[in-house]
Amino acid sequence: MTTVTVQIPADWPATEERARAVQEELRARVVRDEPGPPPGTGRVTGVDVAYDDGRDVVAAAAVVLDAATLAVVAEATAVGRISFPYVPGLLAFREIPTVLAALDALPVPRGLVVCDGYGLAHPRRFGLASHLGVLTGLPTIGVAKNPFTFTYDDPDASRGSTTPLLAGAEEVGRAVRTRDGVKPVFVSVGHRTSLDNACAHTLALASAYRLPETTRRADALCRAALRDATAYSARPSTLQRPTSRYAES
DNA sequence: GCGACAG
DNA sequence: ATCTTGTCGC
Numbered sequence: 001m002t003t004v005t006v007q008i009p010a011d012w013p014a015t016e017e018r019a020r021a022v023q024e025e026l027r028a029r030v031v032r033d034e035p036g037p038p039p040g041t042g043r044v045t046g047v048d049v050a051y052d053d054g055r056d057v058v059a060a061a062a063v064v065l066d067a068a069t070l071a072v073v074a075e076a077t078a079v080g081r082i083s084f085p086y087v088p089g090l091l092a093f094r095e096i097p098t099v100l101a102a103l104d105a106l107p108v109p110r111g112l113v114v115c116d117g118y119g120l121a122h123p124r125r126f127g128l129a130s131h132l133g134v135l136t137g138l139p140t141i142g143v144a145k146n147p148f149t150f151t152y153d154d155p156d157a158s159r160g161s162t163t164p165l166l167a168g169a170e171e172v173g174r175a176v177r178t179r180d181g182v183k184p185v186f187v188s189v190g191h192r193t194s195l196d197n198a199c200a201h202t203l204a205l206a207s208a209y210r211l212p213e214t215t216r217r218a219d220a221l222c223r224a225a226l227r228d229a230t231a232y233s234a235r236p237s238t239l240q241r242p243t244s245r246y247a248e249s
Numbered sequence: 250g251c252g253a254c255a256g
Numbered sequence: 257a258t259c260t261t262g263t264c265g266c
Contacts, residue, residue: 049256051257086257088254094257095256117255127255148255186255 003225006080006101012093019084019093020124027126029134036112036139036193039204042067043111046214047102047132049095050226051082057229058082060098061221062106063214067204070213076105077225088148089123092131099132110138112193112201114214118142119190121150121165121173133191140190141198143212147175147186157181159207162199174199178206185210 013019044067049060057079064074078101084093095117103110119129119142129142147165152175155161159180165173165188173188176199187202189195205212 049257051256053258086256088256091255122255142255144255146255149253 002076002105002107004076004078004101004105006078006098008081008083008097012083012097016087016090019087019090023090023092023124023126023131026131026134027124030120030126030130031133031192032120032189034139034192034194036141036197036201039197039200040067043073043109044201044205044214045103045106045110045113046212046216046218047099047113048116048215048218048222049098050219050222052226052230053082055230055233056082057226058094058098059222059226059229060095060102061218061225062099062102062110063217063221064106064108064110065205065214065217067111070205072217074106074108075217075221076102076107077221078102078105079225079229091117092126092128095128096131096135100135103136110136113138113140113190114201114205114212115140115142115190116144116215116219118144118148118173118186119188121148121167121186121188123149125172127188127190129188129190139192141193141201142173142188142190143202143215144186144188145211150186152184152186155184160203171195176202178203178212179210182210185212 115129118127133140
Protein backbone atom coordinates (compact mmCIF):
# COMPACT_ATOMS: atom_id res chain seq x y z
CA MET A 1 0.00 0.00 0.00
CA THR A 2 1.19 3.49 -0.83
CA THR A 3 1.61 6.23 1.78
CA VAL A 4 2.63 9.75 0.84
CA THR A 5 3.47 12.98 2.68
CA VAL A 6 1.60 16.16 1.76
CA GLN A 7 2.52 19.83 1.72
CA ILE A 8 -0.13 22.51 2.09
CA PRO A 9 -0.31 24.37 -1.27
CA ALA A 10 1.38 27.78 -1.15
CA ASP A 11 -1.77 29.49 -2.42
CA TRP A 12 -4.12 27.78 0.05
CA PRO A 13 -6.67 30.20 1.54
CA ALA A 14 -5.60 31.52 4.93
CA THR A 15 -8.84 33.20 5.95
CA GLU A 16 -12.52 32.31 5.96
CA GLU A 17 -13.22 35.19 3.62
CA ARG A 18 -10.76 33.91 1.03
CA ALA A 19 -12.06 30.36 1.36
CA ARG A 20 -15.63 31.50 0.75
CA ALA A 21 -14.48 33.45 -2.29
CA VAL A 22 -12.84 30.31 -3.69
CA GLN A 23 -16.12 28.43 -3.24
CA GLU A 24 -18.09 31.16 -5.00
CA GLU A 25 -15.63 31.00 -7.88
CA LEU A 26 -15.47 27.23 -8.29
CA ARG A 27 -19.14 26.45 -7.80
CA ALA A 28 -19.91 27.33 -11.41
CA ARG A 29 -17.79 24.39 -12.56
CA VAL A 30 -19.96 21.73 -10.96
CA VAL A 31 -21.44 19.48 -13.68
CA ARG A 32 -25.01 18.55 -12.91
CA ASP A 33 -26.32 17.11 -16.17
CA GLU A 34 -24.60 13.73 -16.07
CA PRO A 35 -26.20 10.69 -14.40
CA GLY A 36 -22.85 9.27 -13.35
CA PRO A 37 -21.68 5.68 -13.40
CA PRO A 38 -24.37 3.01 -12.82
CA PRO A 39 -24.40 1.41 -9.33
CA GLY A 40 -23.08 -2.10 -8.88
CA THR A 41 -20.53 -2.04 -11.71
CA GLY A 42 -16.93 -0.94 -12.04
CA ARG A 43 -15.10 0.62 -9.11
CA VAL A 44 -16.12 2.88 -6.25
CA THR A 45 -13.67 4.80 -4.08
CA GLY A 46 -14.18 5.95 -0.51
CA VAL A 47 -12.21 8.80 1.06
CA ASP A 48 -12.00 9.93 4.68
CA VAL A 49 -9.78 11.94 7.01
CA ALA A 50 -8.67 11.69 10.64
CA TYR A 51 -7.07 14.41 12.77
CA ASP A 52 -4.78 14.94 15.72
CA ASP A 53 -5.30 18.64 16.31
CA GLY A 54 -2.91 18.68 19.23
CA ARG A 55 0.00 17.49 17.11
CA ASP A 56 -1.26 19.28 13.98
CA VAL A 57 -1.35 16.06 12.02
CA VAL A 58 -3.92 14.95 9.47
CA ALA A 59 -4.20 11.58 7.71
CA ALA A 60 -6.37 10.73 4.70
CA ALA A 61 -7.23 7.42 3.10
CA ALA A 62 -8.60 6.40 -0.28
CA VAL A 63 -9.95 2.88 -0.71
CA VAL A 64 -11.04 1.47 -4.07
CA LEU A 65 -13.71 -1.24 -3.98
CA ASP A 66 -15.11 -3.50 -6.66
CA ALA A 67 -18.66 -2.14 -6.86
CA ALA A 68 -20.19 -5.58 -7.43
CA THR A 69 -18.46 -7.52 -4.65
CA LEU A 70 -17.30 -4.67 -2.39
CA ALA A 71 -13.88 -6.34 -2.30
CA VAL A 72 -10.92 -4.01 -1.76
CA VAL A 73 -9.03 -3.38 -5.00
CA ALA A 74 -6.49 -0.80 -3.86
CA GLU A 75 -5.66 1.51 -0.96
CA ALA A 76 -3.53 4.61 -0.39
CA THR A 77 -2.94 7.02 2.48
CA ALA A 78 -1.48 10.50 2.87
CA VAL A 79 -0.24 12.38 5.91
CA GLY A 80 0.37 16.08 6.42
CA ARG A 81 -0.23 19.18 8.53
CA ILE A 82 -3.73 20.52 9.13
CA SER A 83 -4.47 23.07 6.41
CA PHE A 84 -7.49 24.90 7.87
CA PRO A 85 -9.49 25.03 11.12
CA TYR A 86 -12.89 23.38 11.22
CA VAL A 87 -15.50 25.92 10.19
CA PRO A 88 -18.99 24.72 9.25
CA GLY A 89 -19.32 25.32 5.52
CA LEU A 90 -15.56 25.30 4.94
CA LEU A 91 -14.79 21.66 5.71
CA ALA A 92 -13.25 21.11 2.28
CA PHE A 93 -10.34 23.42 3.06
CA ARG A 94 -9.45 21.20 6.00
CA GLU A 95 -9.63 17.92 4.12
CA ILE A 96 -8.85 18.41 0.45
CA PRO A 97 -5.02 18.65 0.24
CA THR A 98 -4.58 15.35 2.06
CA VAL A 99 -7.46 13.63 0.29
CA LEU A 100 -6.13 14.69 -3.12
CA ALA A 101 -2.72 13.26 -2.28
CA ALA A 102 -4.22 9.93 -1.23
CA LEU A 103 -6.34 9.78 -4.39
CA ASP A 104 -3.31 10.60 -6.55
CA ALA A 105 -1.34 7.80 -4.93
CA LEU A 106 -3.84 5.14 -6.03
CA PRO A 107 -2.47 2.78 -8.69
CA VAL A 108 -5.86 2.13 -10.31
CA PRO A 109 -8.79 4.19 -11.72
CA ARG A 110 -11.18 5.52 -9.07
CA GLY A 111 -14.65 5.38 -10.56
CA LEU A 112 -17.22 7.19 -8.42
CA VAL A 113 -15.77 8.84 -5.33
CA VAL A 114 -17.85 8.70 -2.14
CA CYS A 115 -17.12 11.48 0.37
CA ASP A 116 -17.87 11.71 4.08
CA GLY A 117 -19.88 14.95 4.11
CA TYR A 118 -21.90 17.02 1.67
CA GLY A 119 -21.82 18.10 -1.95
CA LEU A 120 -24.54 20.45 -3.19
CA ALA A 121 -26.21 20.37 0.23
CA HIS A 122 -24.14 23.30 1.41
CA PRO A 123 -24.69 26.99 2.25
CA ARG A 124 -23.14 27.98 -1.09
CA ARG A 125 -24.02 24.69 -2.84
CA PHE A 126 -20.34 23.70 -2.92
CA GLY A 127 -19.49 21.24 -0.17
CA LEU A 128 -16.56 18.86 0.07
CA ALA A 129 -17.84 16.36 -2.48
CA SER A 130 -18.48 19.03 -5.11
CA HIS A 131 -15.13 20.68 -4.43
CA LEU A 132 -13.27 17.40 -4.74
CA GLY A 133 -15.18 16.58 -7.93
CA VAL A 134 -14.35 19.89 -9.59
CA LEU A 135 -10.66 19.57 -8.65
CA THR A 136 -10.31 15.99 -9.89
CA GLY A 137 -12.93 15.86 -12.65
CA LEU A 138 -14.23 12.63 -11.11
CA PRO A 139 -17.89 11.85 -10.42
CA THR A 140 -18.49 12.33 -6.68
CA ILE A 141 -21.26 12.09 -4.11
CA GLY A 142 -21.49 13.07 -0.45
CA VAL A 143 -22.90 10.84 2.27
CA ALA A 144 -23.18 12.59 5.62
CA LYS A 145 -24.17 11.33 9.06
CA ASN A 146 -26.00 14.52 10.10
CA PRO A 147 -28.52 16.86 8.46
CA PHE A 148 -26.27 19.92 8.96
CA THR A 149 -28.55 22.97 8.78
CA PHE A 150 -31.12 21.34 6.53
CA THR A 151 -34.57 20.03 7.31
CA TYR A 152 -36.21 16.72 6.47
CA ASP A 153 -39.09 14.49 7.39
CA ASP A 154 -38.16 11.13 8.82
CA PRO A 155 -38.29 8.48 6.06
CA ASP A 156 -40.38 5.32 6.56
CA ALA A 157 -38.66 2.80 8.81
CA SER A 158 -37.83 0.33 6.04
CA ARG A 159 -34.49 0.27 4.27
CA GLY A 160 -34.62 2.11 0.95
CA SER A 161 -37.08 4.79 2.08
CA THR A 162 -36.09 8.37 1.32
CA THR A 163 -37.31 11.90 1.97
CA PRO A 164 -36.10 15.21 0.55
CA LEU A 165 -33.37 17.09 2.36
CA LEU A 166 -34.53 20.67 2.14
CA ALA A 167 -33.02 24.13 2.15
CA GLY A 168 -36.31 25.98 2.33
CA ALA A 169 -38.22 24.58 -0.64
CA GLU A 170 -35.15 23.43 -2.56
CA GLU A 171 -34.23 19.73 -2.49
CA VAL A 172 -30.48 19.75 -1.93
CA GLY A 173 -30.20 16.06 -1.11
CA ARG A 174 -32.07 13.15 0.44
CA ALA A 175 -32.38 11.41 3.76
CA VAL A 176 -31.83 7.75 2.90
CA ARG A 177 -32.71 4.86 5.20
CA THR A 178 -29.98 2.29 4.63
CA ARG A 179 -31.10 -0.07 7.41
CA ASP A 180 -34.51 -0.85 8.90
CA GLY A 181 -35.27 1.39 11.85
CA VAL A 182 -31.82 2.99 11.90
CA LYS A 183 -31.16 6.73 11.56
CA PRO A 184 -30.91 7.68 7.88
CA VAL A 185 -27.81 9.01 6.11
CA PHE A 186 -27.88 12.27 4.17
CA VAL A 187 -26.97 12.00 0.51
CA SER A 188 -26.20 14.79 -1.91
CA VAL A 189 -24.72 15.15 -5.38
CA GLY A 190 -21.09 16.14 -5.62
CA HIS A 191 -20.16 16.36 -9.30
CA ARG A 192 -21.19 14.61 -12.54
CA THR A 193 -23.84 12.49 -10.79
CA SER A 194 -27.64 12.61 -10.46
CA LEU A 195 -29.34 12.57 -7.07
CA ASP A 196 -31.23 9.38 -7.95
CA ASN A 197 -27.96 7.70 -8.84
CA ALA A 198 -26.24 9.00 -5.72
CA CYS A 199 -28.96 7.45 -3.57
CA ALA A 200 -28.84 4.17 -5.50
CA HIS A 201 -25.08 3.97 -5.00
CA THR A 202 -25.48 4.67 -1.31
CA LEU A 203 -27.99 1.85 -0.92
CA ALA A 204 -25.81 -0.53 -2.92
CA LEU A 205 -22.86 0.26 -0.65
CA ALA A 206 -24.72 0.20 2.67
CA SER A 207 -26.67 -2.95 3.42
CA ALA A 208 -24.80 -4.60 6.27
CA TYR A 209 -24.18 -1.31 8.06
CA ARG A 210 -25.70 2.16 8.17
CA LEU A 211 -22.75 3.77 6.37
CA PRO A 212 -21.42 2.90 2.90
CA GLU A 213 -18.69 0.28 2.89
CA THR A 214 -16.47 2.82 1.12
CA THR A 215 -16.50 5.27 4.02
CA ARG A 216 -16.22 2.50 6.61
CA ARG A 217 -13.08 1.19 4.92
CA ALA A 218 -11.61 4.65 4.40
CA ASP A 219 -12.39 5.60 8.01
CA ALA A 220 -10.60 2.57 9.44
CA LEU A 221 -7.61 3.12 7.15
CA CYS A 222 -7.09 6.82 7.84
CA ARG A 223 -7.32 6.20 11.59
CA ALA A 224 -4.63 3.56 11.30
CA ALA A 225 -2.51 5.93 9.22
CA LEU A 226 -2.91 8.63 11.88
CA ARG A 227 -1.82 6.18 14.59
CA ASP A 228 1.27 5.28 12.60
CA ALA A 229 2.06 8.92 11.89
CA THR A 230 1.95 9.84 15.58
CA ALA A 231 3.48 6.62 16.93
CA TYR A 232 6.73 8.32 17.98
CA SER A 233 5.19 10.95 20.23
CA ALA A 234 4.67 10.07 23.88
CA ARG A 235 1.65 7.84 24.31
CA PRO A 236 2.00 6.28 27.78
CA SER A 237 -1.20 4.32 27.65
CA THR A 238 -0.19 2.28 24.64
CA LEU A 239 3.59 2.36 24.67
CA GLN A 240 4.24 1.73 28.35
CA ARG A 241 1.27 -0.36 29.44
CA PRO A 242 0.52 -2.55 26.43
CA THR A 243 -2.14 -5.14 26.98
CA SER A 244 -2.60 -7.02 30.22
CA ARG A 245 -6.16 -6.95 31.45
CA TYR A 246 -4.96 -8.12 34.86
CA ALA A 247 -2.40 -5.37 35.47
CA GLU A 248 -4.39 -3.63 38.23
CA SER A 249 -5.69 -6.51 40.33
C1' DG B 250 -27.08 40.01 18.96
C1' DC B 251 -27.77 34.71 19.90
C1' DG B 252 -27.80 29.96 18.70
C1' DA B 253 -26.83 26.18 15.21
C1' DC B 254 -23.50 24.26 12.60
C1' DA B 255 -20.79 18.34 7.45
C1' DG B 256 -16.01 16.54 9.88
C1' DA C 257 -13.46 15.05 14.31
C1' DT C 258 -12.08 13.60 19.30
C1' DC C 259 -12.31 12.66 24.44
C1' DT C 260 -13.93 7.56 26.66
C1' DT C 261 -16.59 2.52 30.30
C1' DG C 262 -19.95 0.39 30.61
C1' DT C 263 -24.15 -1.12 28.98
C1' DC C 264 -28.52 -2.55 26.61
C1' DG C 265 -29.89 -5.55 22.90
C1' DC C 266 -30.03 -8.80 18.82
